[in-house]
Every structure is written in structure tokens, then in C-alpha cells.
Amino acid sequence: MRRRQTALAAGLLLAMSLPAFADPLSGAALYADVQRYDSFGPHRFGSPGAERALAWIAEELERAGLTVSSQRFSLPRQYDFQAATLSVGNEARPVVPQWWIPERQATFALTAPIAATDSGPAADAFVRLTLPFDRGAYLTAQHVAALENAFARRPAAVLLTIDHPSGEIFTYNVDQKSPPWPVPVILVAPKDRPLLERAQQSGQPVSVSVQGAWRRDVAGRNVVGRLDRSLSHGKGGRWLAISTPVTSWFTSSCERGPGIAGFLAMARLAQTRWPDVDLVFVATSGHEIGHGGMEHFLHDGAPAPDATVAWAHFGASLACFAWRRDGERWVTDREVDTRQRLVLSSQAIETTVMRRFKDVAATPLLGARAGIGELRDVQAAGYPRFFGMAGSHTFFHTPADSAATTGPEILEPVIRAFAETLDDAIR
Incomplete structure (x- = not known):
């Protein structure tokens, strides 16, 4: 409306x-x-x-x-994002990938639990990561380092919340040189954190669906x-x-x-x-x-x-x-x-x-x-x-x-x- x-x-x-x-x-x-x-x-x-x-x-x-x-x-490249949702039971929320999503997963659907702990192996599970809002506009080396620590746990994907004061999904600018992430990084709004916390504590599976396509020489x-x-x-x-x-x-x-x-x-x-x-x-x-x-x-x-x-x-x-x-x-x-x-x-x-x-x-x-x-x-x-x-x-x-x-x-x-x-x- x-x-x-x-x-x-x-x-x-x-x-x-x-x-x-x-x-x-x-x-x-x-x-x-x-x-x-x-x-x-x-x-x-x-x-x-x-x-x-x-x-x-x-x-x-x-x-x-x-x-x-x-x-x-x-x-050289662009990701044409169309839509994405995160669902726990009957509750669904809009989400957005943080560029650059893996090319093989430009469109994908995944259902998995959230890893119960914040450390250790997390194969076949989502890993949650929260980054403080630094008032910047560009993805930095510090952000990448935090994500690399999450990737080291070998998760199926990372659920990233940037702690923006509006409670909304916030994304960073990127460049053309950075390689794609090894697994999808999915931005979840701070206002939806309680939904993730309940799923993590209960072990209830989380479903993420993303539709998009990679393009070259755009x-x-x-x-x-x-x-x-x-x-x-x-x-x-x-x-x-x-x-x-x-x-x-x-x-x-x-x-x-x-x-x-x-x-x-x-x-x-x-x-x-x-x-x-x-x-x-x-x-x-x-x-x-x-x-x-x-x-x-x-x-x-x-x-x-x-x-x-x-x-x-x-x-x-x-x-x-x-x-x-x-x-x-x-x-x-x-x-x-x-x-x-x-x-x-x-x-x-x-x-x-x-x-x-x-x-x-x-x-x-x-x-x-x-x-x-x-x-x-x-x-x-x-x-x-x-x-x-x-x-x-x-x-x-x-x-x-x-x-x-x-x-x-x-x-x-x-x-x-x-x-x-x-x-x-x-x-």
C-alpha cells in the first residue's frame, strides 16, 4: 500500500x-x-x-x-538477488545474502539446526554470528576475519546479524576483487534475533530459501x-x-x-x-x-x-x-x-x-x-x-x-x- x-x-x-x-x-x-x-x-x-x-x-x-x-x-560480476526467507516452524522472516554468495548456491534451499554452541565443529548446521554496527558503509578486513572464524567451523551457512540500531537488515558495500564466501552468509535483522534464539535453544530446524542468479560481465x-x-x-x-x-x-x-x-x-x-x-x-x-x-x-x-x-x-x-x-x-x-x-x-x-x-x-x-x-x-x-x-x-x-x-x-x-x-x- x-x-x-x-x-x-x-x-x-x-x-x-x-x-x-x-x-x-x-x-x-x-x-x-x-x-x-x-x-x-x-x-x-x-x-x-x-x-x-x-x-x-x-x-x-x-x-x-x-x-x-x-x-x-x-x-566483472553481479549477483541478481530476487528473494529470500528464513522460516522456523510457521514463522517466516525476510532475509538477504551478504555479497558475495557462492556461485553454486545463487539459488538454494537449506533446512538445518543452528549449532548449539558458539565454538567447535558445526558440520551440516547453521552458525550464528553477530557483528557490532560500526557506522561504516564498507565491508572491512575485521568483518572478513570474524566471518573466517565462523567458516573454520565448517558450517552449512552463516546466519549473520549486524547489530544495527534500527533493528532492520543492514548490509555492507563490497568490491569486485573479493572472492565469494565458501558458504552462504545470510543477513538476519536484529529484530528477528529472538526467533533464532528460540530455534537454537530448542534444536528446532531452520529453513532458508534464496532465489537469485550470478551474472558475468554485467x-x-x-x-x-x-x-x-x-x-x-x-x-x-x-x-x-x-x-x-x-x-x-x-x-x-x-x-x-x-x-x-x-x-x-x-x-x-x-x-x-x-x-x-x-x-x-x-x-x-x-x-x-x-x-x-x-x-x-x-x-x-x-x-x-x-x-x-x-x-x-x-x-x-x-x-x-x-x-x-x-x-x-x-x-x-x-x-x-x-x-x-x-x-x-x-x-x-x-x-x-x-x-x-x-x-x-x-x-x-x-x-x-x-x-x-x-x-x-x-x-x-x-x-x-x-x-x-x-x-x-x-x-x-x-x-x-x-x-x-x-x-x-x-x-x-x-x-x-x-x-x-x-x-x-x-x-
């Missing part, structure tokens, strides 16, 4: 057509884009939802007057929009580069939506607000499984660092509400969730960035520390003048992230700070 209502609301807003919003930086215009992104469903790399989002972004860039192209590339694309004014006046370019990731683990509407809304707002302003520079916009894909899209753009398509006036990056979770549990319900405080919300800037423009973002509640990371998310790739490529935002929120990397986790009133001040910083960078 919520999905149908969200899709209907997005359709009504779009029926107004974005030119109806006089100011692309208004909260209403920005939130309309978040709702449209939300309506496409999960946005994993190579999925129909990701392709629909990219096609929509391309249409909006063209409508804003940019020359739009697709930068085609492929990643096609994807970046969407690139340009206003190359140097072609008309015959001079060397002075470039603004503006980027945002599009793909994500789930629907991820506040992880990705505010950044995409800000990215599109900059495109709609570009023709008239910044007439004296060249602009390139890139909406990247593949972020959650190795940053593939940004790597391809930096290798082929990005302006040279010494010709780039500034690089603005709209990263994750720019403007998300704070949420608290109220009995069995989640209720919003309607205040911004500032946990790990970061303003990022290279040293060369940090004074301007800090002035423009002074009213945005966030932690500044400056200079060498500012290489977070895809800005780490921009920084490594030698761009001296970059800035952006990144962060997490209550439902970051969980299936519960929806358009309800943000709103017009918290989107507008953040995106205006981006536009004003670009004004200053040109001056």
Missing part, C-alpha cells in the same frame, strides 16, 4: 512537470525528485530499477538543455550531461564537474534521493546561473559493488584536474530525518539526522565551503580526510578543488529507507549551500 501511495504521489507531482516549480532549489521541487526516484524500487547495479532511474535522469538533463550521453561499461552505464561552451568560443575550458551515485542496495530513497535531487537542481540552474564556465554532470552506477562507474568516468570523460574550477559531489544521506522507536512504531522527530553527516572539502576551497555550509548541521572533514565515498576517487585522481557531502542515517543500507525519511524542509538548505558554493568557486 505504501509503495502504491508513493508512486501515485510521485506521478501527480510529475504531472505538474518540473518547469511548474519556479525555483529548482525549492523544497517542493527537490522532494518531487526524491519521490520519483523512490517510485522505481530497488536500485542495485544492473537491475531494472537502476536502469529506470538512469533513463529518468538522462531525460531530465536533456530537458535542462545539456548534451546527454551514456558511458557504457561493464563490471552491463551498466553512467549518464553524462555537458554544457561545453569552449566549443563555441574556441577557448580552453573552465569546468565545473558535478557528480552523484545512482545505484544502491535497496530502494535507498534518502541515501540516494537527496543527492540526485540536488544534482538535477544544479543542471536546471546551469544554463543561466553559470554562463561563463563549462559544466559536466555525471550520474554514476556500481557504487555499492566497487565504485565502477566513477572509476570509468575518471579514466575517460572527466575534465583535467588543472582545468576544473571545482568538483561538487552529492553523496549519501544529505538530508534525512531523525527517527526514534516509540513502542512498536517508528516516529520521526522531523529534525535532521546528523549522525555521521559530513561536509567534505579539499584544502584549496575549504574557507568557502565552511562559510556556505555553516548552517548545515554536520561534521567537517577537510584536506586529506575529505576523501570519503566516491570523493576518494576524485581526490586520488588529483583534483585540487572538490567538495561535497556524505553520511548515513537511521535506515541507511536497510530495506526501510523510503521517501518518508526526508522532506522538503530539510532538503532545501543543504542544496542551496551547494549552489552558493559553486557561485563562489567560479568567482
Whole structure:
């Protein structure tokens, strides 16, 4: 029901057509884009939802007057996850594999007990493992080491709970180089821990069913929009580069939506607000499984660092509400969730960035520390003048992230700070 209502609301807003919003930086215009992104469903790399989002972004860039192209590339692999459940008796819960699942078990069904103890051999049984939530987004060596200790018990599979404060399933970003796990690693939500504990104590068997498929050489694309004014006046370019990731683990509407809304707002302003520079916009894909899209753009398509006036990056979770549990319900405080919300800037423009973002509640990371998310790739490529935002929120990397986790009133001040910083960078 919520999905149908969200899709209907997005359709009504779009029926107004974005030119109806006089100011692309208004909260209403920005939130309309978040709702449209939300309506496409999960946005994993190579999925129909990701392709629909990219096609929509391309249409909006063209409508804003940019020359739009697709930068085609492929990643070596992707797991196309469809559905998974864990059942104990008559009780069933949704679960999700942690990438990368063994190729031979892309689709499988398994019924087995949970090993009675937390150590020793566990052949033909599930092993339970709980990891603390470390507020990170990426699978680390410490996580892998804990899983390897579980694999040493020779289990049939591992039931992994990451102790996320929302109680929801939480997953980590991965890369293309890591080998698949030797047995499936199945993510179980913290809120479903009591079900596992009862099964473990009673010896009652647990059934896990997973449907999915491995793919090799998986096609994807970046969407690139340009206003190359140097072609008309015959001079060397002075470039603004503006980027945002599009793909994500789930629907991820506040992880990705505010950044995409800000990215599109900059495109709609570009023709008239910044007439004296060249602009390139890139909406990247593949972020959650190795940053593939940004790597391809930096290798082929990005302006040279010494010709780039500034690089603005709209990263994750720019403007998300704070949420608290109220009995069995989640209720919003309607205040911004500032946990790990970061303003990022290279040293060369940090004074301007800090002035423009002074009213945005966030932690500044400056200079060498500012290489977070895809800005780490921009920084490594030698761009001296970059800035952006990144962060997490209550439902970051969980299936519960929806358009309800943000709103017009918290989107507008953040995106205006981006536009004003670009004004200053040109001056």
C-alpha cells in the first residue's frame, strides 16, 4: 500500500512537470525528485530499477538543455538477488545474502539446526554470528576475519546479524576483487534475533530459501550531461564537474534521493546561473559493488584536474530525518539526522565551503580526510578543488529507507549551500 501511495504521489507531482516549480532549489521541487526516484524500487547495479532511474535522469538533463550521453561499461560480476526467507516452524522472516554468495548456491534451499554452541565443529548446521554496527558503509578486513572464524567451523551457512540500531537488515558495500564466501552468509535483522534464539535453544530446524542468479560481465552505464561552451568560443575550458551515485542496495530513497535531487537542481540552474564556465554532470552506477562507474568516468570523460574550477559531489544521506522507536512504531522527530553527516572539502576551497555550509548541521572533514565515498576517487585522481557531502542515517543500507525519511524542509538548505558554493568557486 505504501509503495502504491508513493508512486501515485510521485506521478501527480510529475504531472505538474518540473518547469511548474519556479525555483529548482525549492523544497517542493527537490522532494518531487526524491519521490520519483523512490517510485522505481530497488536500485542495485544492473537491475531494472537502476536502469529506470538512469533513463529518468538522462531525460531530465536533456530537458535542462545539456548534451546527454551514456558511458557504457561493464563490471566483472553481479549477483541478481530476487528473494529470500528464513522460516522456523510457521514463522517466516525476510532475509538477504551478504555479497558475495557462492556461485553454486545463487539459488538454494537449506533446512538445518543452528549449532548449539558458539565454538567447535558445526558440520551440516547453521552458525550464528553477530557483528557490532560500526557506522561504516564498507565491508572491512575485521568483518572478513570474524566471518573466517565462523567458516573454520565448517558450517552449512552463516546466519549473520549486524547489530544495527534500527533493528532492520543492514548490509555492507563490497568490491569486485573479493572472492565469494565458501558458504552462504545470510543477513538476519536484529529484530528477528529472538526467533533464532528460540530455534537454537530448542534444536528446532531452520529453513532458508534464496532465489537469485550470478551474472558475468554485467552491463551498466553512467549518464553524462555537458554544457561545453569552449566549443563555441574556441577557448580552453573552465569546468565545473558535478557528480552523484545512482545505484544502491535497496530502494535507498534518502541515501540516494537527496543527492540526485540536488544534482538535477544544479543542471536546471546551469544554463543561466553559470554562463561563463563549462559544466559536466555525471550520474554514476556500481557504487555499492566497487565504485565502477566513477572509476570509468575518471579514466575517460572527466575534465583535467588543472582545468576544473571545482568538483561538487552529492553523496549519501544529505538530508534525512531523525527517527526514534516509540513502542512498536517508528516516529520521526522531523529534525535532521546528523549522525555521521559530513561536509567534505579539499584544502584549496575549504574557507568557502565552511562559510556556505555553516548552517548545515554536520561534521567537517577537510584536506586529506575529505576523501570519503566516491570523493576518494576524485581526490586520488588529483583534483585540487572538490567538495561535497556524505553520511548515513537511521535506515541507511536497510530495506526501510523510503521517501518518508526526508522532506522538503530539510532538503532545501543543504542544496542551496551547494549552489552558493559553486557561485563562489567560479568567482
